[in-house]
Amino acid sequence: MASQGLNKAGHSVPYAYRSGNSPLHRCPALVKLAGILALSVFSFSSVTGLGIAAAIITGAAIVAGIWPWELLRGSRPLLLLILFIMVLRTFTFDGSGQILGPGLPGISKAGFWGGIQQGLSIAVSFAAGALLFAVTTMRELRLSLGRGRLSLGISLMLGFLPRFFEIWESANLACEARANRRGLRRIIIILPLVIERMMQIAGETAQALEARGLSI
Secondary structure, eight states: OOOOOBOTTSOBOTTOOOOOOSHHHHSOHHHHHHHHHHHHHHHTTOHHHHHHHHHHHHHHHHHTTOOGGGGGTTOHHHHHHHHHHHHHHHEEOSSOOTTTOTTSOEEOHHHHHHHHHHHHHHHHHHHHHHHHHHHOOHHHHHHHHOSSHHHHHHHHHHHHHHHHHHHHHHHHHHHHHTTOOOSHHHHHHHHHHHHHHHHHHHHHHHHHHHHTTOOO
16 A cells, blocks of 8 residues: 655644555546546435445545545544534424424434435545545646636645644644543644634735735
8 A cells, every 4th residue: 555644753644645656646636636526526416426436436545555444534523514414404493393292303314314425425525635635746736727816726725625634633643742632622622723723824825925926
């Protein structure tokens, strides 16, 4: 398998580039970007589309020399979002009282299964993004997008994704060094710190662009 993107402590970093010489690594960056976007959209189209997208991403990961489950590394915060979506789609508050009784919130079986499907679609899209950055460097992506304000904006947006996970992993390791508990409590501690740092980076990037006579 291809070498993993590791931080200084030797931990695998989500959305990090993994060096390799597989056909997927050598594929043009723009083709990979278009394919990943198409698979992400396809995964939300239907159950069949979700299954096909998941199968293609799994096969592509194997071709690239990456264990498929490693593409979901760092997706734990998404679990809260998926659970929230499932709750919203499962419980109805129209007073119909299905299962629970009259005047109480109802439970929709269709909403429950729809929530699971939507959650899996989010997970597949996350894995698709992880696969893209695992086999494509940011330099390749920038060169493939060409020049212009739109291309610059897209490349900056893409560049913030691996940066987010890098900062998240650093904050997570800092929490571990301080023996903070895992789970929801740690996420609540880390999230505002990561968001603050990302806003600082965005401001610094904007200033750097202005200094070079560029704007978006």
